[in-house]
Amino acid sequence: MQNSTPPPSQKSALGHIRVLDLSRVLAGPWCSQNLADLGAEVIKIERPSGGDDTRQWGPPYLRDADGNNTSEAAYYLCANRGKRAITVDISTPQGQEIIRELAKQSDVVIENYKVDQLKKYGLDYASLKQVKTDLIYCSITGFGQTGPYAHRAGYDFIIQGMGGLMSLTGERDELAGGGPQKAGVAITDLMTGMYATVAILAALSHRDRCGEGQYIDMALLDVQVAMLANMGSNYLTSGNAPKRWGNAHPNIVPxxxxxTSDSxxxxxxxxxxxxxxxxxxxxxxxxxxxxxxxxxxxxxxxxxxxxxxxxxxxxxxxxxxxxxxxxxxxxxxxxINNLEEVFQDPQVIARQLQRELPHPTAGSVPLVANPIRMSATPIEYQNPPPLLSEHTTTCLRDLLHFDDEKIAKLKRDGII
Missing domain, CATH: 3.30.1540.10 (formyl-coa transferase, domain 3)
Structure with missing residues (x-):
């Protein structure tokens, strides 16, 4: 079957790319949101019961016009704009077949299941490569596909500790409040999403030149160790592990x-x-x-x-x-601004770092802009983070040509 990706948009860098996103929580969705912001068509696959875990990771939740909480947690909203949402039970043969058919028509698959978990469903790279030979398949896990920790679950907080970041972050031990601290946001997840984005774009460039797809193995621990940057280099050069300095600098004073008197x-x-x-x-x-x-x-x-x-x-x-x-x-x-001060800062306002998108239940949803600024193919903010299963019917009808009767049966059977 030929890839039915729509013709490239003249205003979109990745308008010719379709991404099948089986990931959830943060690292994978952050990657796929980057690709969606750049114009790719991203189809988000979620389980029928509840969907992405982060939809319930509140409060806070987005509120409707009457001030009532919607079903969309702010956590979910931060990483899922620009996508189309389908619910599919991939544990069933019918659900697996739907994913295979969608993969056939996609350029990229992103997933963050445990190592070998998708193999039992026939949805691993080796299986999907059989139906789409030039497929780019990106797996995101805590520790990668190899090594003694490969089958462990990986969480950002744990990786910040294991990967050395917390040994560098926090006040000095001898001072009040001293000790290791995690970063205020899930920075390892976010950086893994960014590295995964770079890897996928490189793989797409290679495919376009050589016609060859490939497998991408992304690990949170690998990313955390890599992003130690100069601190990692300092240790490898000297053999001395750097210590925490809080908000001070080891080599410059002040x-x-x-x-201050007020902040x-x-x-x-x-x-x-x-x-x-x-x-x-x-x-x-x-x-x-x-x-x-x-x-x-x-x-x-x-x-x-x-x-x-x-x-x-x-x-x-x-x-x-x-x-x-x-x-x-x-x-x-x-x-040192709090977030109210951040979004009221004249420079932040001038750069339009807060955006509003129309939302089907809340009227509008506030989001943080993508920081990428491109002159020929600018970021376009068109679609808000989707409701659970919002596009299931239209995607199955338009992409897989399922008729209404077949879609209705799949819904009755709990497959979608």
Whole structure:
């Protein structure tokens, strides 16, 4: 059967690509949402009873015009815009056949089931490659398809610990509140989704040149270790494991957060001149000439003496007073904003990072924009995160040419 992907859109980078998305929760859906934002047709496959787990991961939930909670949790909304939603019970032979037929007409399959779980359904790469020889198939798991941990379930929080990120994040052990901390968002899931997006785009480029599909094995642990970046390189070069520094910097002082009279700021004085301006603005010019603090190496050496003095100095002014005076003097600084302040920030507003899309039950849904800016094929925000099974009938009718009687029987039998 020929791929029935619609003709490429002139305004969409991936308008010629169809993605069959069997993933749920965050890493896989984040990847497929990236592809949808870039114009790909993404068909999200969910189980008939409940769908993607994140639909129920609330509160908060999206509210309708009367202020009542809908069935869509905010967590689900963050990673599923632009997709079409189908419910299929893949544990049944009929459901498996539907997935095979859809895979036949797709360019990419994404899944995040446990290792070998889809093999028993005939929906693994080796099986689907038989019906679509140039298929690109991306599996996302906690630990990958090989190795002693391959069959373990992988969760972002656990991987942040195992992969070293939490050893670098958090206040120093000897200070109050010290100890390892996870990041405030599921950063390993998100980065795995981003790496998976890159891998799929590379595989599509290879397929278009050579006509060959391929299998992509993505693991959260692999991604977490890779994204240690300079810290990983520091360890491999020196043999010394880096320690936590909280919001401070191991090699620059002052380069950290401070509490103001009403909030918090970050001061990043990367050279002596910037440090001198900082303490002058703070009304303590004598600190600029103090022999113990006159150069950055000396400030690093005496940080435990200097930082408490600077902290007392910063508390004397408000966040905005510090930002205004430091920016005008050319001292790198910034506020630590809560999310209300983030979405009210003039730069965030100017860049249109909050978007509203029409929603069938809530009227509209607020979403965060994709940060990719492309001149010839810009991101188009057309469809909100779909309701559970919203497109089951239309997709089966349009793509697989099922008639109304067959669709009705599949619904009665609980297959869709």
């Amino acid at each position: 380069y950290q957060s401070f509490t 918090h700021i970050i001061v990043a004085a990367g050279n002596d001149a910037q440090y001198q301006k900082f303490v002058q603005i703070g009304g303590m010019p004598e600190l600029a000439d103090d022999d113990r603090f006159i150069s950055n190496p000396l400030r690093v050496k005496h940080r435990d003496l200097l930082v408490p003095i600077l902290a007392d100095m910063v508390r004397r002014k408000s966040k905005q007073e510090w930002i205004d005076s430091l920016e005008s003097a050319g001292v790198p600084c910034g506020p």
